[in-house]
Amino acid sequence: MLKPLGDRIIIEPVASEEKTASGIVLPDTAKEKPQEGKVVAVGTGRILENGERVALEVSVGDRIIFSKYAGTEVKYDGTEYLIVRENDILAVIG
Amino acid sequence: MLKPLGDRIIIEPVASEEKTASGIVLPDTAKEKPQEGKVVAVGTGRILENGERVALEVSVGDRIIFSKYAGTEVKYDGTEYLIVRENDILAVIG
Amino acid sequence: MLKPLGDRIIIEPVASEEKTASGIVLPDTAKEKPQEGKVVAVGTGRILENGERVALEVSVGDRIIFSKYAGTEVKYDGTEYLIVRENDILAVIG
Amino acid sequence: MLKPLGDRIIIEPVASEEKTASGIVLPDTAKEKPQEGKVVAVGTGRILENGERVALEVSVGDRIIFSKYAGTEVKYDGTEYLIVRENDILAVIG
Amino acid sequence: MLKPLGDRIIIEPVASEEKTASGIVLPDTAKEKPQEGKVVAVGTGRILENGERVALEVSVGDRIIFSKYAGTEVKYDGTEYLIVRENDILAVIG
Amino acid sequence: MLKPLGDRIIIEPVASEEKTASGIVLPDTAKEKPQEGKVVAVGTGRILENGERVALEVSVGDRIIFSKYAGTEVKYDGTEYLIVRENDILAVIG
Amino acid sequence: MLKPLGDRIIIEPVASEEKTASGIVLPDTAKEKPQEGKVVAVGTGRILENGERVALEVSVGDRIIFSKYAGTEVKYDGTEYLIVRENDILAVIG
DSSP: OEEEOTTEEEEEEOOHHHHHHHTEEOOOSSSOOEEEEEEEEEOOOEEOTTSOEEOOSOOTTOEEEEETTOSEEEEETTEEEEEEEGGGEEEEEO | OEEEOTTEEEEEEOOHHHHHHHTEEOOOSSSOOEEEEEEEEEOOOEEOTTSOEEOOSOOTTOEEEEETTOSEEEEETTEEEEEEEGGGEEEEEO | OEEEOTTEEEEEEOOHHHHHHHTEEOOOSSSOOEEEEEEEEEOOOEEOTTSOEEOOSOOTTOEEEEETTOSEEEEETTEEEEEEEGGGEEEEEO | OEEEOTTEEEEEEOOHHHHHHHTEEOOOSSSOOEEEEEEEEEOOOEEOTTSOEEOOSOOTTOEEEEETTOSEEEEETTEEEEEEEGGGEEEEEO | OEEEOTTEEEEEEOOHHHHHHHTEEOOOSSSOOEEEEEEEEEOOOEEOTTSOEEOOSOOTTOEEEEETTOSEEEEETTEEEEEEEGGGEEEEEO | OEEEOTTEEEEEEOOHHHHHHHTEEOOOSSSOOEEEEEEEEEOOOEEOTTSOEEOOSOOTTOEEEEETTOSEEEEETTEEEEEEEGGGEEEEEO | OEEEOTTEEEEEEOOHHHHHHHTEEOOOSSSOOEEEEEEEEEOOOEEOTTSOEEOOSOOTTOEEEEETTOSEEEEETTEEEEEEEGGGEEEEEO
16 A cells, blocks of 8 residues: 655545535636545645644545645556545544 | 644635625725634644644634635535635624 | 634724824835725734644734735725735734 | 834934935845834744744834835824834844 | 655656556646656655654655656666655655 | 944955855856855844754954855945855855 | 865766776766766855754765766866866766
């Protein structure tokens, strides 16, 4: 499996059909477009200047909304993932 | 419901009719345009470099003025929201 | 009333007639233009990286000079205000 | 009188005739041009991230050289002043 | 051998044939393209502002995914390497 | 005399004839061009975020090499000086 | 001799013939090009915000690889040197 570094998170993007099911509809305007996904792996968190490591706020399995243009695409074992930073995650769908 | 991360806040924008009712009239000039909204969810706050988490100054239910061009639009259960950072909120209408 | 957040300040700009009365004449050059105003509300101050909150240097009622192009205009109960950050305030007229 | 905020300083620029008297001649090249002035008011200093306030290095009455393109012009009681940050002051003429 | 400085890491990029074997397929889209590689040397880590040195999260021998456009190419003893910063490494393949 | 502020340094540039004497020959390439000079005054140093002031590494009388395009020219008592920041000084000729 | 300031390092670049001898061959691609050199002088290191000085990781005599476009060229006693910052040094050849 892929283990992200620092404050990175690996996301399995949710296809458009699923979006409708969970109640999220993403508008098609000139604004920054968010996208829905599922967290499949989280890093150990970023290091503060005092040496502390801050654990991530999201956990594996969380359904999240993230910035559509964020991250790096990667295909692993036939599935497409996105590797983003926690800062690109806007909200958890809970 | 949507749970915002860090210093993010979820806002339900107030339509133009309501604005007049609450006494806020937003001018149409070349300046940055503010917009009125209602806070529907708040994050846990940002982390300082000493490891402290700073709670947000706004609370759910607050009526606020925020930067019009800030944030990301998202539609959830048929309602349109904006996810902004606390820094984009200018004032609370109290 | 409007309650500004963080290091923000709400200003009622002073009209040109009053400026002459208080002795401030603002030049019309290519330089950054300052403007005179009266502080009507102050935020709780910004948070330092050590967690301390720094109280603002200006108080409600202060007559101030601020950067003309700073801030966001808002009309509330028929009066026009500007919401600026403390950093945009140049001096207090004392 | 005008009371500058933070690390700001109010300067009365010195006219060209005085410059010659004090021995400073400012060249007319493509380089950044400095200008001579007299300090008429100083702020309380900037706040460090540990909460300390750093007093300014210049005092009222000091003759200084500052960056010509720095600051904001303001006319008060018939005199023209410049409001600059301490960082725009290059040297004290002592 | 080459010893990288600070938070730098020396990577032996993995050729396209090996990629398929390990299950990583890298898409050819307009997004930032990641690349697979093997860590052959790691620096001592970066220094925080409190003087602590943060050890790197990756170790020699790790298979990693990194930003394709990151780093500096160098050929040593007939082998081509890339010197990147830890921040350019997205995930470990574990 | 001129007393520089903070981490500023006043330099008397060395003319081309002297340069040859001290052994420094400055190339005329597309790279950033350094210049030789003599330190005639130093500031008290910059303030760290913990409140400490860091004394400058150069002393009055030092022969130094500095970035040619750095600083502000000023003429004082018939001599031309440059006011630069310590960061613009590359090396001491010792 | 030249004594570099802060985290600066003086390098004697290695000519192309020597490069082959040490096993480093530098490719001619569109990527950032590294260059080989020998450390001839090191500064005292940079100062952290807590007042500590961080000694450099390289020592006089080290063979290093550095960013080709980094630094400032200077000729001293007939030899050409480069003055770079430690951050421009990629690896030590050990």
